[in-house]
Amino acid sequence: MKILVCISKTPDTTAKIAFTENNTKFATDGVQWIINPYDEWYALVKAIELKEKDPSTVIHLITVGGADAxxxxxxxxxLGGDEAIRVNTDSSDSFTIASQIAAVAKEGGYDLVFTGKETIDYNGSAIGGMVAELLDLPYVSLATKFELNGTTATINREIEGGEEVAEAGLPLVISCQKGMAEQRIPNMKGIMGARTKPLKVVEPVQVEALTKIVSFELPPAKAGVKLVPADQPEELVRLLHEEAKLF
Amino acid sequence: MSVLVYIDQADGHIKKSSFEAASYAAKVAGQTGTTAEAIVLGKVSDDLTSLGRYGISKVHHVADDQLNTMDSKLYTNAIVQAVESTGAEIVVLSHNVNGKAIAPRLSARLKAGMVPGAVSLPDTSAGFVVKKGVFSGKAFANISLQTSKKIISLTPNAFTPVQQEGTAEVVPFNATIVAPAVKVTATNKVKGEVPLSEAELVISGGRGLKGPENWGMIEELAHLLGAATACSRAVADAHWRPHHEHVGQTGGSIAPNLYFAVGISGAIQHLAGVNRSKVIVVINKDPEAPFFKAADYGIVGDAFEVMPKIIDAVKKLKGV
Structure with a gap:
């Protein structure tokens, strides 16, 4: 069993969001970078769990980005994984990134490709589906549970107001979210071991970007909270009904 | 050349978010001087001619049983065939659970630039630019689509559908369908509840409610208002409420008309999932709770005292 886990670098969840260069660039000053939580907590940890069940499993990690990744x-x-691949290019275009991952995946002959359900910076939910299409593989998105029985996978997937259980054969592309696995903290042995694990840098394949970010903007500031005294909750209901016209 | 909207259905009924997408597609068609047509996959019980009220001129319907459950590959193949047959340049979908699976496949197949989670109509004054939420609701990005074919998946509840007089022509569409690779074996739906992602009103509870036994007042208010229920991460992690109710940076991201938060302090990660809500109400006994800074209305007070009175006032208003 060979699993490819897609890893993206994102700003920390508490990072201040600001822009520079006439609102065309994210202001990275003082920003702490983390593994995209969906990639780390759900995609990667799920792959590690599968390896714990079947130690012959090989896990490769892939990231598309510069040396700063x-x-x-x-x-x-x-946390886990046997080796990593960094595709040496920076892009904000999902198709460019997905094409790099698909090129590596095609070479590697993976049984499973795991992604997080989205990154917390771009919120595109795009990479998994694009990689699946480029590899002509089935794709199950927003997975909350994944079990493997031989070469048949049973996957729970989010639907509106509930879940759907699906079965599919390998190879398969899955996007992972809450429920798939529990967050883990790397231990000292893992941290020491990670230093000597292979990290291969490969050059990107040539792809024409389909999109471009023209500019960023911040949401308009809120006018401020209108506080209602605690002994007059009916006044809040009146405001929501008459002023905000919500019901 | 036309705009093609993919209409998503569940159990034979068109989803609310797809009416929004239909209306959005009609607007985009108006902007670009063309018409909006729709593609519907699987058997449906709703009257498809009613899509005319949302500005759709023609509905292409693939009434094949195999399409009654969603396989992203099959759906993509069928939609691509409809794109080819209609000559559509722009494909619109809802950025809902199924749209998130289909839209990226379409983008990669058609080499069409995609805006996942659009919140505005395209700006065509210089190219084709669509706004989307980024940084988990903390900012927006204006995305330029640089390809002749374009995919827009529309954030649910970001666009108010416009209704008008009209009847759509419904024509059968014979798409070539192969056997699905992903077989749905079971569906577990919470019956009788409003799905959180489609809800216009959301009542949410946090750790301040002290335990799952105190959720009765959240559920009662939600029931009175026809609202969905949600919760904070701490509550889902403690298994007080099911995981699908968790909203926040690592849970669901929602944009209802009303987000009514009871006993939630409003950590930045929670805000990331709800800050696109049109109106935020916060009930919290701690006046320093960060959520008040993001709120439109608030009460500094004990939820256990305030909520019963709110429920009574809503009952009086609704005449129940």
């Missing part, structure tokens, strides 16, 4: 991929290796 290396601390993130080393941190991911500290």
């Amino acid at each position: 290396e601390p993130i991929i080393r941190k991911a290796l500290a």
Whole structure:
């Protein structure tokens, strides 16, 4: 069994969101970078769980980014995974990124490709589906549970107001979210071991970007909270009914 | 050349978010001087001619049983065939659970630039630029689509559908369908509840409610208002409420008209999942709770005292 886990570098969940260069660039000053939580807590940990059940499983991690993504991929290796691949290009275009992952995946002959359900910076939910299409593989998105029985996978997937249980054969692309696995903290052995795990840098395949970010903007500031005294909750109901016209 | 909207259905009924997508598609068609047509996959019980009220001129319907459950590959193949047959340049979908699976496949197949989670109509004054939420609701990005074919998946509840007089022509569409690779074996739906992702009103509880036994007042208010229920991460992690109710950076991201938060302090990660809500109400006994800074209305007070009075006032208003 060979699993490819897609790892993305994102700003920390508490990072201040601001823009520079006439609102065309994210202001990275003082920003702490983390592994995209969906990639780490759900995709990577699920792959590690599968390896714990079947130690012959090989886990490769892939990230698409410059050398500044290396601390993130080393941190991911500290949690688990046998080796990592960094595709040496920076892009904000999902199709460009997915094409790099698909090119590596095609070479590697993976049984499973795991992604997080989205990154917490771009919120695209795009990579898994694009990789699946480029590899002509089935794709199950927003998975909350994944079990493997031989070469048949049973996957729970989010639907509106509930879940759906599906079965599919391998190879398969899965996007992972809450429920798939529980967050883990890397231990000292993992951190030490990660330093010597192979990290291969490969050059990107040539792809024409389909999209471009023209500019960023911040949401308009809130006018401020209108506080209603605690002994007059009926006044809040009146405001929501008459002023905000919500019901 | 036309705009094609994919209409998503569940159990034979068109989803609310797809009416929004239909209306959005009609607007985009108006902007670009063309018409909006729709593709519907699987058997449906709703009257498809009613899509005319949302500005759709023609509905292409693939009434094949195999399409009654969603396999992203099959759906993509069928939609691509409809794109080819209609000559559509722009495909619109809802950025809902199924749209998130289908839209990226379409984008990769058609080499069409995609805006996942659009919140505005395209700006065509210089190219084709669509706004989407980024940084988990903390900012927006304007995305330029640089390809002749374009995919827009629309954030649910971000666009108010416009209704008008009209009847759509419904024509059968014979798409070539192969056997699905992903077989749905069971569906577990919470009956009788409003799905959180489609809800216009959401009542949510946090750790301040002290335990799952105190959720009666959240559920009662939600029931009175026809609202969905949600919760914070701490509550889902403690298994007080099911995981699908968790909203926040690592849970669901929602944009209802009303987000009514009881006993939630409003950590930045929670805000990330709900800050696109049109109106935020916060009930919290701690006046320093960060949530008040993001709120439109608030009460500094004990939920256990305030909520019963709110429920009574809503009952009086609704005449129940």
